[in-house]
Amino acid sequence: GQSLEQPSEVTAVEGAIVQINCTYQTSGFYGLSWYQQHDGGAPTFLSYNALDGLEETGRFSSFLSRSDSYGYLLLQELQMKDSASYFCAVRGLLENYGGSQGNLIFGKGTKLSVKP
Amino acid sequence: EAQVTQNPRYLITVTGKKLTVTCSQNMNHEYMSWYRQDPGLGLRQIYYSMNVEVTDKGDVPEGYKVSRKEKRNFPLILESPSPNQTSLYFCASSFRALETQYFGPGTRLLVL
Numbered sequence: 001g002q003s004l005e006q007p008s009e010v011t012a013v014e015g016a017i018v019q020i021n022c023t024y025q026t027s028g029f030y031g032l033s034w035y036q037q038h039d040g041g042a043p044t045f046l047s048y049n050a051l052d053g054l055e056e057t058g059r060f061s062s063f064l065s066r067s068d069s070y071g072y073l074l075l076q077e078l079q080m081k082d083s084a085s086y087f088c089a090v091r092g093l094l095e096n097y098g099g100s101q102g103n104l105i106f107g108k109g110t111k112l113s114v115k116p
Numbered sequence: 117e118a119q120v121t122q123n124p125r126y127l128i129t130v131t132g133k134k135l136t137v138t139c140s141q142n143m144n145h146e147y148m149s150w151y152r153q154d155p156g157l158g159l160r161q162i163y164y165s166m167n168v169e170v171t172d173k174g175d176v177p178e179g180y181k182v183s184r185k186e187k188r189n190f191p192l193i194l195e196s197p198s199p200n201q202t203s204l205y206f207c208a209s210s211f212r213a214l215e216t217q218y219f220g221p222g223t224r225l226l227v228l
Contacts, residue, residue, distance in 0.1 A: 108158035
């Protein structure tokens, strides 16, 4: 079954900062990714953490701490167009088929609503 | 234009009638994968392929088959569809397994 936990919904206002957490229970994996999906659209890649620490890409940052089994996506200067679902995903869970690089497990997603 | 294409985009079928959803990418990617997305369950991996003639099961492979005879194509086959396979299906590809995945537009399937 799924090993990733995310909040199901988050609401924030334009211009604010929001953090979407992703906690997991696994003995090992290759890296943590984040994807964005607008209603009716396909997922698009946002960020990838292969190592512990912070990765920054414009208004979006992602963080991973393997020792704490925890990661997050940080969205700054929120805009209305950021309203979407956000998924964390881990690749190569050790307990899934011996940690194949090809195996990708997604969280159930967090629906972010940005209000004016 | 670099892209992943899926056909058909929408399909209504009946239980037991074999169907194939095609997936094609023009980026010379080695890795391809199929997912299904259901409300409240997120994306779940069905099958993936690390390269030509190399396929492996994901988390929900039951009722599905795949083949990878050439690099650009990765069709998903439902030999005997059932109503519980009604879902939104996405194909994705990447240059290698650990790299950024590019998703196709999705195929919405309804099995009656």
